[in-house]
Amino acid sequence: MSRPELSIAPPPSEGLGAAAAQVARGLARPSLAPIRLAAIAAGVEGLVLSVTFWFVQYAATPGTQFHPGMAGLAGIGMAMLALGLTAAFGGFALRVMVNARRSLPRTLPGYLLALVAMGVAGLGHILPGGVFWAGLTAFGVVLVPLRYCLSLAADWAVASGLTARRAVLAGGGPEAERLVRGLSEKTGNEVRICGIFDDRTGKRAPDVVLDVPKIGSFDDLVQFCRMAEIDLIILCLPPTAEERIAQLLEKFRVLPVPVHLSAFSQDFSFADAPDGTALLPATFRAERRLAKRVFDLTLGASMLVCLAPVMLAVAVAIRLDSRGPIFFRQQRHGFNDSLIRVWKFRTMYADQCDARGSRIVTRGDPRVTRVGRILRKTSLDELPQLFNVLEGSLSLVGPRPHAVDARSSxxxxxxxxxxxxxxxxxLPPGITGWAQIHGWRGEVDDPESLRHRFAHDLFYIENWSLWLDLAILLRTPLSLLDTRRAY
Structure with missing residues (x-):
């Protein structure tokens, strides 16, 4: 039996102008956000501190009393304590990390407090004085050079523009010239203008504004932001152009990118703070991405291990029930409209699988196998999507990813x-979501049901937090008892 082929959607750059497509391809990877740089630095420092604390214990403990395993666990614990205190003192802030002289004073208190904690705890056999002096020596020999190297690396990243916030301008008139000139004259500017989009031509919107080229129209901008990793959109229009601004905001509302009005910023910082400066605030900032990714990896890996026996039993049942592959892959919409391939257990006869999702499954659908009906009612067919979570194309919780050509019944x-x-x-799509735990899953048999799902998805996006994700995961098993729309 031949395996169903996935439909291949047109590349995101199709229909985009040559100049915009070329710039977008060069921005396919995200910039190195300060939180990512801090996480890398903390990881390196944590590893070195763990080893350092281990040797501190080794140097301060009589040979017969030293236990390598216990010392390793204690070293990791003390390193985590030191990192936590360093973060609390602001030691991982980008403005601090780029300067070794400012960085070391923020690091030393956390390190010394961790040493004191180790000495006070005693670990049953360590002499406090020995630990302290051995640790102080290690600070001079290991931590000072390490912080100096991290400061050099952070300074290089900033100087190379890796941490700059990428921006595109919507509008290329006098407001754009004022903005570009102001950014070029600002000390410590971290905003990098990647291009200008405007429908106008001639003097109202020249092809180049102070060396920044116009690379597309307003209609191109959404498609450009789908293809490139952009940090903010700046509207370079006068505040009096209220109708035009409203039209553009409605157009850009589908993007996970904050939108600012240039006229509202006097210092050209465009900070994404909760003070109302952004016309459309960011929905998925870098720190949120990192927190959600760590949450997904930690819980996703644990769930995969725990559910492995169930998945094995399902795979055997599918193999015994009908011919064909155990798994089914389908192309769906992911974060920011990107195309992802989602894994599922096959629930239909192999020669009737619908890779495009253009024909929705209805009650009593003859394409669904006997085992498939059980899997769809219990949502066990979704378990292979845990592999998508580990891969990063899906989250544990989020709006459900629909097929590229998804349609109602x-x-x-x-x-x-x-x-x-x-x-x-x-936001990244998920295995379960706010709409699903409220009963909005399965067949879309009328327009109103899809509108309810959409409203629930928007509520989740606008109110996202790790606590909300955890609450949805805990409520998901109970929501699966409602099988009225699952078939």
């Missing part, structure tokens, strides 16, 4: 039913 495309439908892609 009335053969209406989802994007035609709900205006701005792709706004639900401003």
């Amino acid at each position: 009335r053969q209406e495309r989802f994007a035609q039913i709900v205006q701005g439908y792709s706004a639900r892609h401003r």
